Amino acid sequence: MSHPAPLAPAFPYKLVATDLDGTLLRSDDTVSERTREALTAVTAAGAAHIVVTGRAVPWTRHILDDLGYDGLAVCGQGAQVYHAGEHRLLTSVTLDRQLAGLALSKIEAEVGPLALAASRDGLDGDVIVGPGYREGDGYLPSTPFTDVAELWAAPLNKVYVQHPGLSDDQLVEVARAVAGDLVGVTMAGEGIVELLPLGLSKATGLSLAARRLGVKAADTIAFGDMPNDIPMFGWAAHGVAMANAHVELKAVANEVTASNEDDGIAVVLERLLG
Numbered sequence: 001m002s003h004p005a006p007l008a009p010a011f012p013y014k015l016v017a018t019d020l021d022g023t024l025l026r027s028d029d030t031v032s033e034r035t036r037e038a039l040t041a042v043t044a045a046g047a048a049h050i051v052v053t054g055r056a057v058p059w060t061r062h063i064l065d066d067l068g069y070d071g072l073a074v075c076g077q078g079a080q081v082y083h084a085g086e087h088r089l090l091t092s093v094t095l096d097r098q099l100a101g102l103a104l105s106k107i108e109a110e111v112g113p114l115a116l117a118a119s120r121d122g123l124d125g126d127v128i129v130g131p132g133y134r135e136g137d138g139y140l141p142s143t144p145f146t147d148v149a150e151l152w153a154a155p156l157n158k159v160y161v162q163h164p165g166l167s168d169d170q171l172v173e174v175a176r177a178v179a180g181d182l183v184g185v186t187m188a189g190e191g192i193v194e195l196l197p198l199g200l201s202k203a204t205g206l207s208l209a210a211r212r213l214g215v216k217a218a219d220t221i222a223f224g225d226m227p228n229d230i231p232m233f234g235w236a237a238h239g240v241a242m243a244n245a246h247v248e249l250k251a252v253a254n255e256v257t258a259s260n261e262d263d264g265i266a267v268v269l270e271r272l273l274g
Helices: 033-044 061-067 097-111 148-152 168-179 202-213 227-235 247-252 264-273
Strands: 015-018 048-052 072-075 080-083 088-092 115-120 127-129 156-162 183-189 192-197 220-224 238-241
Touching: 015 202, 033 048, 033 264, 048 202, 072 202, 080 202, 097 156, 097 168, 097 183, 097 192, 115 148, 148 156, 156 168, 168 183, 168 192, 183 227, 202 220, 202 227, 220 227, 220 264, 227 238, 227 247, 238 247, 238 264
Parallel strands: 015 048, 015 220, 048 072, 220 238
Antiparallel strands: 072 080, 080 088, 115 127, 115 156, 156 192, 183 192
16 A cells, blocks of 8 residues: 655745855855755745845855755845856846945045945956955955045945944944935944945845745745844844844844854754744
């Protein structure tokens, strides 16, 4: 007598949206086996997994390839919707360089000179880094520049700003106060304050990608760790902050899980899978 194949476990969401740095990735830029298995179980149960990251496509592709990830990814803080399986950019939003230049001049008039970097548009867009800009620990390819005119020489997705004395939170507060009518301002990580096209966020990119997948906000659970994930939590039905998350994100999260080093995503997904 034949037995029916066992059913995949039920899962209450149709879409799992995960940030990368500080969330899906551990500090060594890897994804644990436990988290990989939990995401595989979720997709077997019929849900889609989508990466939603502040990183632009050139800084994201190698991670997606390593994961064997072939679906859609939202990159560049919502500016880019990328098809990982086809290595194709589906949508891309660029920063108005004239508005960004005006925003920068207003911020610098308030706080003094800033160290600058920028993410150029496109599948192979460089991240260009100016004098004094401190890059993170993990190696990500970048191109130095010395003349500020180079900053505006090609289409950009965003500009990164750093101040020698102000904290990230203080810089965000000042930038929003003096230039928030010209550009979006967000913090994506330690030392990573970004100027974006006005109105752009992870939520706008995620909603575009979800529409392509035929999934609604009410069917989505999102994981993140930084203030740039706040709009995504506002859009999704359920927002989960990592234990290592910024206090502003924890304040709006539906729940807080373990850290990115301790499989926080897997902890929640395993519970939901029962």
